[in-house]
């Protein structure tokens with residue numbers, strides 16, 4: 001893409017009302033627009049990052065045979081009443097509204113109850129099981145505090161997945177496969193080393209649920225960590241978990257984290273409450289076991305913006321960067337060569353942001369750094385004379401002069 005065709009502009013300063021580093025950087029770089037606290041629009045470059053994160057999640061969800069769908073944002077009150085979760089004292093983040101005929105409806109903050117209701121139409125016998133479904137959905141939550149930028153939205157994108165099983169063992173196996181798939185997701189997003197599977201409260205069936213917690217000072221959670229033993233425990237359940245695991249609190253390090261994912265074993269609780277059963281091989285009706293698995297897509301983008309950035313701006317991992325290369329030409333001769341290289345790289349399916357604006361080189365360099373594009377290619381009279389291209393890595397800052405072939409090999 002040519003920067004001259006991009007409507008967004010970089011900003012020297014972040015808006016004064018934005019306190020979160022992730023949102024400050026993303027707004028300055030032109031990735032997001034703040035509509036109000038906790039509500040952000042994703043602009044072309046931000047959307048690319050979001051879609052790249054979704055692509056990785058999609059690929060990993062397909063390895064565990066989950067079906068993608070999109071559920072509805074408007075939800076029926078009666079469905080949530082079955083489990084008492086329509087009640088504002090039970091769920092305190094509801095946005096509720098009314099249809100013209102005065103029927104009360106909710107804006108989806110979760111899709112657990114609606115999907116169980118929906119599956120009554122599709123699950124009848126043991127032959128219909130197991131089944132796993134997921135979606136990328138904009139969730140609406142009337143969060144009390146929204147000061148963490150895109151890490152806590154009142155409107156945010158979640159990947160939510162639900163699996164339905166005939167037996168507890170089958171659910172358990174799938175749950176464990178999902179843990180492995182989630183680890184691959186966070187590895188591919190560049191935060192695997194700092195993301196821990198964490199014991200958390202509130203398994204309906206098992207004693208604990210599991211959260212995926214990423215170490216960051218910008219996080220709102222606190223976990224206790226044993227790095228060598230790879231054990232992590234949310235502070236909410238610390239006493240219970242210490243007892244269960246037979247370890248001392250003094251062995252653990254306390255760190256600030258952000259919850260980037262959460263998985264939950266409901267056992268048969270929810271399906272029993274909502275009357276979803278299946279007929280077994282024995283011809284009898286049986287309870288169904290379900291699991292619920294979330295990833296905070298926009299939160300994870302915020303966590304990456306926080307963790308991998310530096311004093312010059314964002315630093316995206318190649319796997320999710322909005323482009324791989326930022327191309328800068330200095331001078332007229334360089335511009336002609338840059339046009340040619342832009343076409344060659346585009347033909348080779350390498351995503352390039354070509355800074356073809358009439359701007360000072362210093363401004364272009366600063367923008368490429370603020371936007372966090374993994375590689376910058378600079379063409380100038382000096383590089384043309386040397387018959388080379390200048391390649392700079394955003395992460396290390398290292399610069400090398402490469403021939404045309406070396407450059408293409410490096411970027412392919």
Ligand code: ATP
Pocket residue numbers: 110141143150151152153154156157158259260261262294295296297298299
């Ligand atoms: P939290 O404890 O942070 O409020 P939660 O436990 O309510 O989150 P879940 O309902 O399990 O979250 O949602 C699944 C995932 O969605 C979370 O692990 C998190 O990554 C993400 N998420 C939850 N709330 C928000 C929010 N307000 N903004 C952005 N992402 C969120």
Ligand code: MG
Pocket residue numbers: 259262
């Ligand atoms: Mg939580």
